[in-house]
Amino acid sequence: MLNYETDYRPNYEMMLASAWGACGVGCAGTMIFYSGFPFVTTAIMTSVFFAASGYQAFFAQARRARMDKLEKAEQNFYSMDALREQMRDGALFLGRGFEWTIEHAQKVSDLYRDPRRLAEIKKNRKGGTFLHGVGMADEDVVFVNDDESKGHVHIVGTTGSGKTRCFDLLVTQCILRGEPVIFIDPKGDHELKNNMEMAYRRLGRGRDFVFFHPAFVEESAAINPLATYQRSSEIASRLASIIPTSSSGDAFQSFSHNALNAIFYAVEAAGQRPTIFDAQRVLAEGFGPLCVRALLGWSYSMGPEIHRKMTQAMGGKTSQEDKAFEGARFYQEISRVNPSLSLAEMNNLCSLLLHDKTHFQKMVSSLVPAVGKLCSGPLAALFSPDPQADRMPKSGKVISLKHVIDTAGGCYIGLDTLSDVDVGRAMGQMILSDLASQAGGLYNFPKDGRKRFINIFIDEAGEIANEPMIQLLNKGRGASIRMFVATQTLADYEVRTDSKAKAMQIISNMNNVIMLRTVEPETQERLAKRLPEVPIQYVMKTTASSMGDNSITGAFAKNHGERLMSEDKPIFAPQSLGDLSDLEYFAILSKSNYIKGRFPILEAPEEDYHAPRAEHYSEPVRSFRYDYEAIEETKKALSPEVIAAERPREKPPVLDVELEGYLVPPPIERRRWLPIFSWVNVFPTFRKGDRVEPVEDRFVKAHGWPDDEERDFGWDRSSDVRDQLAGESADFNLHNS
Known part of the structure; x- marks a missing residue:
């Protein structure tokens, strides 16, 4: 680069423009006042000076404009309607930005070598506005294509850098596209939850949104993370994922996993829907009551004769423990005589029942507290709902993640880790295990014509990172699962998983990275290693x-x-990540595109709204039929009042009013540019056709004067006129919008 020139040198063009202009003025003055040249002759002879001055002034102004943009910090606000207009098929809108090139990297490097000018820019305390200012002239809308985002998106940024605004923008677009949205938030963000709910309500789909939060017992829906499964062994694996592990605890974990297998097989054999509370009750009270129901269920499935003998074997005992022991011995004897009646799961259950109790309690010592904390207090009804056991949430809502996915609904899950870290993490890991099971079902048995993404958003992912999360990132793409994972530092994964290898698995399985402001040097360096x-x-x-x-x-x-x-050097300087302003980001997309952008702020939808017309819905929303029958089946045990409260309210009609007689004048700032004789054409009531008949006269013409009976009842003409005027004003504003 032999013609290297820095942008941050002194503005020599401005000096040259001033010098040429001064020479032109001096020469013109000398020629007119001292030499007596005519004005025309003087203007022609000095025009060279002024032409040179104007030429240099043009480049001086361009350089000054570039310098001014380095200190400029803009924020864009989008309403939901404006966002809908900005969206396009097959892509997600990421705000405004430009493609980062070697030219922008060179300008930033030059600025870092000029401490004086860098300090002048940073003194406004708006962050490194120069990072976006170097390319603001090339700014345009930024999209990430679905072909790129299906490889998952990693969002890295410190507190207050703009992760919530990023999530708000992406979640709203997924809702408008008619795709399932599941948001897992360890801390619980009320604003984001409210924005999700209002987005569904604005689309007339308020009943398709549910939220779970253990702190809001009255309003929260209940989730059973064990509700859907293909094999009972899956349920045991989900619960075993929250057991603390150590190098010396493998034997304890294996024994606990085996015990959970036996417990949930017994629950299934007894004809019940498994919950976490069932495991906790067995670990606390023993296998007796559950084994009795499981043995009776097994014998019933084997025929009436075996069922009669099993009943007789248990009939002579009074306690549940004694009945379970006698039933287990009968099962072992009859299966020894007829091996075809033997089942591996039942053999495991009977061996645990007959196992030494002291040794059993020692082996499951790590399982008992892990399961118990998920069933304590209100979590018994919120995380282990069971209508048969009269264990239901106060809101009366029970949901499953499978139903949310099938109906293309939305679910916000707040874990409240600020109040109870251990319980919040355990719930998050259970939900991730449930989602991994859902992904396995969709991968094994794909639905015909499935084109919608299943969008999973995880904030503060380091809090709940586990093996199922790695499986979702690694294999979820085949099940149309698209994940958006956010963290503050990359070290959070290593701390939670206690393994650098697993942390690298999480990071490397996300093809797209959005880097907001991050101040941790190691995170900056590790992110910069992905850059050319x-x-x-x-x-x-x-x-x-x-x-x-x-x-x-x-x-x-x-x-x-x-x-x-x-x-x-890296095309993004690592220290630049610490200088980013709020809502600004660097993005690495899977197609080797490097983007510098800034997120807009999405305005919260208002409570009073008019539903959009059908043509404004995205194609998936219009073509997809929602299955509400499954919801009604889950509400049979509820009271009629609760069912009536859950029904969606009627959507307000979309008004299409054509008002006659109104002439809307242009804004006042535009009128001053009109000729004086044209003002009469822009102000209303100057022409006969522009005059609007008073509302009172129009009201009387339409409804007539009140009769004697109306006067007797105190008819107030002024109140009706005011109501009429308010209605026309609202219709007029809606028509203009």
């Missing part, structure tokens, strides 16, 4: 001096030199 290195030029100045051979004469030599150097 490009040659960055700089000028190296050298100065040297030396004495001559004859020191008596005092001769000496001095030289000064400048060399143009080049050094390979």
Whole structure:
């Protein structure tokens, strides 16, 4: 780059423009006042000076505009209607930005080498606005295509950098596209939850949104993370995922996993829907009552004769424990005589029942507290709902993630880790295990014509990172699962998983990265390693001096030199990630695109709204039929009042009013540019056709004067006129919008 020139040198063009202009003025004054030249002659002869001054002023102004943009910080606000207009098929809108090139990297590197100018820009305390200012002239709308985002999106940013606004923007677009949305938030963000709910209500789908939060017992829906499964062994694996592990605890974990297998097989054999509370009750009270129901269920399935013998074997005992022991012995005897009646799951259940109780309690010592904390207090009804056991939430709502996915609904899950870290993490890991099971079902048995993404958003993912989350990232793409995972630092994954290898698995399985402001140096360096290195030029100045051979004469030599150097550096400087302003980001997309952008702020939908017309819905929403029958089946046990409260309210009609007689004048700031004689055409009531008949007269013409009976009842003409006026004003505003 032999013609290297920094943008941050002094504005020599402005100096030249001033010098040429001063020379032109001086020459013109001398020629007119001292030499007596005519004005025309003077103008022609000095035009060269002013032309040169204007030429240099043009480049000086362009340079000054570029410098001003370095300190400019803009924020864009979008309503839901404006966002809908900005969306396009097959892509998600990411705000405004530009493609980051080596030219922008060179400008930022030059600025970092100019501490004085850098300090002037940063003194406004708006962050590194120069990072976006170097390319603001090329700014345009930014999209991430579905072909890119299906490889999952990693969002990295410190507190207050804009992760919530990013989630708000992406979640709303997924809702408008008619795709399932499941948001897992360890801390619980009320604003984001409210925005999700209002987005569904604005689409007339308020009943398709549910939320779970253990702190809001009155309003929260209940989730059973064990409700859907293909094999009973899956349920045991989900619950075993929350057991604390250590290098010396593998035997304890294996025994606990085996015990959970037996428990949930017994629950299934007894004809019940498994919940976490069932496991807790067995671990606390023993296998007796559950084994009795399981053995009776097994014998019933084997025929009436075996069922009669099993009943007789248990009939002589009174306690549940004794009945279970006698039933287990009968099962072992009859299966020894007839091996075809033997089942591996029943053998495991009977062996645990007959196992030494002291040794059993020792082996499941790590399982008992892990399960117990998920059933304590209100979580018994919120996380283990069971209508048969009269264990239902106060809101009366029971949901499953499978139903949310099948109906393309939305579910916000707040884990309240700020109040109870251990319980919040355990719930999050159970939900991720349930989602991994759902992904396995969709992968094994794909539904014909499934084109919708299943969008899973996870904030503060380091809090709940586990093996099922890695499986979702690794294999969820085949089940149309698209994940958006956010964290503050990359070290959060390593701390939670206690393994650097697993942390790298999580990071490397996300093809797209959105980097907001992050101040942790190690995170900055690790993110920069994904970037290509490009040659960055700089000028190296050298100065040297030396004495001559004859020191008596005092001769000496001095030289000064400048060399143009080049050094390979990442296209995004790592320290730039710490200088990003709020809502600004660098993005690495899977198609090798490098984007510098800024997120808009999505305005919260208002409570009073008019539902959009059908043509404004996205194609998936219009073509998809929602299955509400399954919801009604889950509400049979509820009271009629609760069912009536859950029914969606009628959508307000979309008004299409054509008002006659109104002439809307242009804004006042535009009127001053109109000729004086044209003002009469822009102000209403100047022409006969522009005049609007008073509302009172129009009301009387339409309804007539009140009769004697209306007067007797105190008819107030002024109140009706005011109501009429308010209605027309609302219709007029809706028509103009």
